[in-house]
Amino acid sequence: MRDVLIRLEGVAKDYDTGGGIVRALRDVDLSIDHGEFVAIVGTSGSGKSTLMNILGCLDRPTRGTYTLADVEVGSRSNDARAIVRNRLVGFIFQGFNLLPRTTALENVELPLQYRGVSAKARRARAEKSLAAVGLQDRLDHTPNMLSGGQQQRVAIARALVTDPPLLLADEPTGNLDTRTSLEVLALLQRLNRDMGITVVLVTHEHDIAACASRVITFRDGYMVSDVRQEQPKDAARDLSELPPPQAYEAPKDDEAIVGTRKRTKIPFVVYMAMFGGGLLGNLAALVLNQIAGQPIPGVGGVFAILGEATFATWIARRRFKRRMSVDERVRVAIYYSLFQLLILAPVVAFVVLSKIPSSVTEFATAHTTLAVLACVAALAVLSLVRFVFLTVANSRLAR
Ligand SMILES: Nc1ncnc2c1ncn2[C@@H]1O[C@H](COP(=O)(O)OP(=O)(O)OP(=O)(O)O)[C@@H](O)[C@H]1O
Ligand SMILES: [Mg+2]
Numbered sequence: 001m002r003d004v005l006i007r008l009e010g011v012a013k014d015y016d017t018g019g020g021i022v023r024a025l026r027d028v029d030l031s032i033d034h035g036e037f038v039a040i041v042g043t044s045g046s047g048k049s050t051l052m053n054i055l056g057c058l059d060r061p062t063r064g065t066y067t068l069a070d071v072e073v074g075s076r077s078n079d080a081r082a083i084v085r086n087r088l089v090g091f092i093f094q095g096f097n098l099l100p101r102t103t104a105l106e107n108v109e110l111p112l113q114y115r116g117v118s119a120k121a122r123r124a125r126a127e128k129s130l131a132a133v134g135l136q137d138r139l140d141h142t143p144n145m146l147s148g149g150q151q152q153r154v155a156i157a158r159a160l161v162t163d164p165p166l167l168l169a170d171e172p173t174g175n176l177d178t179r180t181s182l183e184v185l186a187l188l189q190r191l192n193r194d195m196g197i198t199v200v201l202v203t204h205e206h207d208i209a210a211c212a213s214r215v216i217t218f219r220d221g222y223m224v225s226d227v228r229q230e231q232p233k234d235a236a237r238d239l240s241e242l243p244p245p246q247a248y249e250a251p252k253d254d255e256a257i258v259g260t261r262k263r264t265k266i267p268f269v270v271y272m273a274m275f276g277g278g279l280l281g282n283l284a285a286l287v288l289n290q291i292a293g294q295p296i297p298g299v300g301g302v303f304a305i306l307g308e309a310t311f312a313t314w315i316a317r318r319r320f321k322r323r324m325s326v327d328e329r330v331r332v333a334i335y336y337s338l339f340q341l342l343i344l345a346p347v348v349a350f351v352v353l354s355k356i357p358s359s360v361t362e363f364a365t366a367h368t369t370l371a372v373l374a375c376v377a378a379l380a381v382l383s384l385v386r387f388v389f390l391t392v393a394n395s396r397l398a399r
Contacts, residue, residue: 005166005198006032006055011064011074013050013221024050026221028064032200032214034165037192037232039209040202042218048202049170051218055200056168057085069165086114090159092169096151098143098158104130105139108158115162129157133187149180156187160197167191169201173208179242185211186235211235243321264320266332273315274308274336281307308336309389323394333386337379 013025025047032038040048053059054066057073060081066074073084098107108126117125130136133153143151152172159167169188173181185208191197201212209215210233217225281303288303289295312332316324324332349356364371 003034004031005034005036005069006030006200007065007067008054008061009065009067011054011061011066013047013054013059014062023221025054025061028223030216030223030226032198034198035192035196036198036214037189037212038198038200038214038216039212040200040216040218041204041209042224046218047221048218050221052168052170052200052202055166056089056091057081058091086111086162088164088166090156090162090164090167092152092155092159092167092172094171094174096143096148096155096175098151098154100144101142103140103142104135104146104154104157107143107154108161111158111162125161126157129161130154132160132191133157147180148176149183152176152180152184153187156184156191160191165196165198167197167199169199171202171204173203173205178207179239181205181208182235182239182242186239189235207233207238264325264328266316266328266335267319270312270316270319270332271336271339273311274332277307277309277311278304279307280311281305305386305389308386309393312336313390313393324390329387329390329394330383333383333390334379337382337386340382341375341379 008028008030011025011028011030012023015022015024028051040051042048050059054061054074055068057068058081060066060076061074064074065072068084069088071084073081076084099110105123105126108129109122112122112125127136127139130139133156135150135153135157138146138150138154141150143154146154152175156167156172167188172188173184176184188199188201189211192199199212201208203209210229213229213232215225215227215229216223217227282300284307285296285300285303288299313324316328316332
């Protein structure tokens with residue numbers, strides 16, 4: 001059995017602008033049940049705000065009927081609509097609409113003042129409402145002392161303080177960045193799920209609409225589609241998957257200039273992953289050589305470096321929760337090549353010393369400068385090749 005909260009039948013809204021009639025809404029039939037989370041989308045001027053004003057009893061339809069919680073409000077007088085609005089609707093706007101130079105607590109108390117609630121009860125309810133949006137420690141802050149997201153949360157607390165069954169939000173995240181938008185949305189989703197509040201929200205953003213259980217599209221005043229989403233996105237989960245705030249401040253790939261900013265520390269596990277990847281690459285090369293029946297020149301090196309780059313990028317991506325910057329790739333390539341030349345190679349050579357042809361050691365002792373130069377050249381070439389492989393893996397794997 002459906003539990004209808006909102007019912008519009010043949011609703012139209014015309015504005016007479018003097019120079020002509022603007023048909024802001026045309027013949028809208030719509031019903032919304034208690035507990036739904038509806039997103040209204042559509043191009044600018046398609047009638048979304050007009051619809052919200054009617055739903056919120058701020059305006060009345062030119063034609064058609066609007067029934068809210070079994071009350072036919074569309075044709076009621078302004079005063080009668082104000083009473084219904086005060087009892088049933090909480091409104092949230094893009095611009096927050098808080099009173100300046102008035103504390104969060106006083107802003108939230110305001111709707112209760114209109115209802116004649118006693119000062120003590122007002123304060124208690126406003127405090128509870130602000131706590132519900134996580135602002136219990138900002139009661140005495142005025143709007144100019146609050147961030148955009150916090151101001152919007154005060155506005156949500158104000159909309160909630162009368163315990164309305166319906167929350168209307170006209171682009172509540174329009175003035176907020178991605179993270180803060182998600183925070184506000186997660187809050188609205190929680191209120192919808194936990195308290196059963198019906199939410200109708202206007203948005204221009206796909207990501208926001210994706211969090212609704214139903215998306216209604218308007219065009220030129222007509223309702224052109226009404227789609228239910230079986231599995232709406234969970235804003236709280238999306239929020240938890242965002243990189244931590246400071247990662248936003250880090251310059252992106254191309255902007256990373258060595259020496260002009262604080263360097264990120266590369267976790268040791270990235271180098272270990274490189275080592276592991278290199279071993280696996282060597283193993284793969286061995287198998288390939290076996291299959292070929294003879295050693296294929298160069299395959300060991302290429303496979304090793306490919307394995308290193310793949311594993312290192314993968315681990316770095318998990319650790320940093322973003323791609324590696326140019327600076328980080330350069331450092332990984334150089335440090336790992338140094339490690340290989342200074343530690344790994346001598347150790348291996350020592351363990352299997354007999355495998356080094358005596359001519360090589362004799363040459364190195366006789367021409368020390370040349371030997372050092374050869375090492376430096378090897379370091380440069382190895383680092384460069386590793387950097388190239390890391391860059392390719394970084395762009396392929398890490399997005
Ligand atoms: N008070 C008014 N007087 C005259 N015309 C109006 C009035 N309010 C809205 N309109 C017109 O009605 C149409 C619908 O406006 P509405 O504000 O509902 O659009 P919207 O979908 O909310 O757009 P946006 O995404 O830009 O907020 C527009 O063409 C607008 O110019
Ligand atoms: Mg609008």
